[in-house]
Amino acid sequence: MKLLILLLAVSGLFGQSVAGTYLGQLDAGFAGKLRLGLELRQSSEGKLSGEIVSIDQGYANIPAASVQVEGKLLKISLPVIGASYEGSFSEDGKTITGTFTQGAALELVLKRVAELPRPARPQEPKPPFVYEVEEVSFTGGAPDVTLAATLTKPKGAGRFAAVVLVSGSGPQNRDEELAGHKPFWIWADALTRAGFTVLRYDDRGTAKSTGKFKGSTSNDFALDAAGAVTYLRTRKDIDATKIVVMGHSEGGLIAPIVAAADPKLAGIVLLAGTGVTGEKVLRRQLPDLARAAGLNEEMAQENAKKTLEKMQANLSSDLWLKHFWAYDPAPTLQKVKCPVLALNGSLDKQVNADENLTAIGAALREGGNKNVTIETLPKLNHLFQTAQTGSGQEYGKIEETLSPVAIETVQTWLKKTLSTK
Structure with a gap:
C-alpha cells in the first residue's frame, strides 16, 4: 500500500505530473553561464527517469541513474559525471529551486518550458535535394x-x-x-x-x-x-x-x-x-583548451597535469587511449x-x-x-x-x-x- 500511495503522490503533485521539460542557467565560474535542461519522464507504472541536457556544451545528454520525488523534494543522481541535483518544487509545480553539485555546489533554478531551445543551424541541408x-x-x-x-x-x-x-x-x-x-x-x-x-x-x-x-x-x-x-x-x-x-x-x-x-x-x-604522437597532442591540447576557456596559466597547467596523470593511470585498461598515446x-x-x-x-x-x-x-x-x-x-x-x-x-x-x-x-x-x- 505504501508504494501505491507514493506513486499516486508523484503523479498527482500539484494537480499535474512532474514529467516534463525544465530549463535553467548555471553560473559555472570560468566556464561561464551554462544553460541546463532537465527532461523528466514517467512510465505507466509511475517510475521516473530523466536526463540533464547541457545546451551550451553541444547539447550533451547526461542520463540520470536515479530520479526520486518525495513530496516536493526532487533528487537526481548523475554518476556518469560525478554530479547530483537536489531541489524543491514550487506550489504550482512549475519551478524547481535547488543545488547542482559537481565538486562545488551551485544554485540552479529550473522552470518548466514547452521545449528546450534549439540552436540555429542555417547550413543544415533541407529537402528536396538535388x-x-x-x-x-x-x-x-x-x-x-x-x-x-x-x-x-x-x-x-x-x-x-x-x-x-x-x-x-x-x-x-x-x-x-x-x-x-x-x-x-x-x-x-x-x-x-x-x-x-x-x-x-x-x-x-x-x-x-x-x-x-x-x-x-x-x-x-x-x-x-x-x-x-x-x-x-x-x-x-x-x-x-x-x-x-x-x-x-x-x-x-x-x-x-x-x-x-x-x-x-x-x-x-x-x-x-x-x-x-597522441601523448604530444594531449600535452599541448589540454592547457591550450584550458587557456581558451579562461583559466590563467597556473590553473591551465595544473588542470592539464592532473588530467594527464589520470590518463596515464588508465593506459593499461583503455586500449584506445593506450594506442593513441603511443602511436x-x-x-x-x-x-x-x-x-x-x-x-x-x-x-x-x-x-x-x-x-x-x-x-x-x-x-x-x-x-x-x-x-x-x-x-x-x-x-x-x-x-x-x-x-x-x-x-x-x-x-x-x-x-x-x-x-x-x-x-x-x-x-x-x-x-x-x-x-x-
Missing part, C-alpha cells in the same frame, strides 16, 4: 561489424568519383554529430553538389552499425574505413580509380593508415589530422604515395596547426611524396568553424557548422586531383 540519397550498409573490419551508412550521389548516369568520410574520436554517428552540429552532413551535401559521391557511416557499435566500439583502436577503425572503400569499388556507378578518404581529427590519423595499405587510393584529405603517425605518412591535402584551423586548440601540419609535411616529404598541399586556414577552429578563441565552449554557440572557405578549399583540391569539372 542529388540522390541512398541508405546502404557494408562489411567493416571484423566479421561482426556491419556499418550502416548514407550514400549521396549526383543525379544522372555515369561513374562518379567518390569520397569516404571518416569521423574523429569517440563513438560518432554518420553525421559526426556534436555540439548541435552535423558537420559530415554538411560536407556530404557540399561535396555531392560539387559532383562527388559521398559515403558516410555510423562508427562500429554506434547508432545503426553493429560491432563493439569500446576496446577498438585507430587500427580497427582504419579497417572499417578500408571496408567503405572496398564497398564503393563494387558499385557500377563509382569510378574505382577515383576514391578519396577524408578524415577529421582522429579520422585524419586513420586516412593515412588506409592509404599506406592501399596504393590504388586516389588521395586523402586530412582535416585537423595529427602528425605527432606516431610519421612512419605511416612516409609510406603514403597518393596526393594529400592537409588542412587545419589557426585557432584549433585540440590539434595545434603549426605542430601537426609541420610534422605531417616533414613525414610526407621524407617518404618522397611530392603531391602534397598543406594549408592553415585563418580564424577557424577544430571543427572548421569561423571562431573567436577556438575554445570548445564556442562550438555549440556558433551558428556556422563549416566555414565556406574550408568547403571551397576541399572542393577545389578534389576537382583538381580527380580531374573533374
Whole structure:
C-alpha cells in the first residue's frame, strides 16, 4: 500500500505530473553561464527517469541513474559525471529551486518550458535535394561489424568519383554529430553538389552499425574505413580509380593508415589530422583548451597535469587511449604515395596547426611524396568553424557548422586531383 500511495503522490503533485521539460542557467565560474535542461519522464507504472541536457556544451545528454520525488523534494543522481541535483518544487509545480553539485555546489533554478531551445543551424541541408540519397550498409573490419551508412550521389548516369568520410574520436554517428552540429552532413551535401559521391557511416557499435566500439583502436577503425572503400569499388556507378578518404581529427590519423595499405587510393584529405604522437597532442591540447576557456596559466597547467596523470593511470585498461598515446603517425605518412591535402584551423586548440601540419609535411616529404598541399586556414577552429578563441565552449554557440572557405578549399583540391569539372 505504501508504494501505491507514493506513486499516486508523484503523479498527482500539484494537480499535474512532474514529467516534463525544465530549463535553467548555471553560473559555472570560468566556464561561464551554462544553460541546463532537465527532461523528466514517467512510465505507466509511475517510475521516473530523466536526463540533464547541457545546451551550451553541444547539447550533451547526461542520463540520470536515479530520479526520486518525495513530496516536493526532487533528487537526481548523475554518476556518469560525478554530479547530483537536489531541489524543491514550487506550489504550482512549475519551478524547481535547488543545488547542482559537481565538486562545488551551485544554485540552479529550473522552470518548466514547452521545449528546450534549439540552436540555429542555417547550413543544415533541407529537402528536396538535388542529388540522390541512398541508405546502404557494408562489411567493416571484423566479421561482426556491419556499418550502416548514407550514400549521396549526383543525379544522372555515369561513374562518379567518390569520397569516404571518416569521423574523429569517440563513438560518432554518420553525421559526426556534436555540439548541435552535423558537420559530415554538411560536407556530404557540399561535396555531392560539387559532383562527388559521398559515403558516410555510423562508427562500429554506434547508432545503426553493429560491432563493439569500446576496446577498438585507430587500427580497427582504419579497417572499417578500408571496408567503405572496398564497398564503393563494387558499385557500377563509382569510378574505382577515383576514391578519396577524408578524415577529421582522429579520422585524419586513420586516412593515412588506409592509404599506406592501399596504393590504388586516389588521395586523402586530412582535416585537423595529427602528425605527432597522441601523448604530444594531449600535452599541448589540454592547457591550450584550458587557456581558451579562461583559466590563467597556473590553473591551465595544473588542470592539464592532473588530467594527464589520470590518463596515464588508465593506459593499461583503455586500449584506445593506450594506442593513441603511443602511436606516431610519421612512419605511416612516409609510406603514403597518393596526393594529400592537409588542412587545419589557426585557432584549433585540440590539434595545434603549426605542430601537426609541420610534422605531417616533414613525414610526407621524407617518404618522397611530392603531391602534397598543406594549408592553415585563418580564424577557424577544430571543427572548421569561423571562431573567436577556438575554445570548445564556442562550438555549440556558433551558428556556422563549416566555414565556406574550408568547403571551397576541399572542393577545389578534389576537382583538381580527380580531374573533374
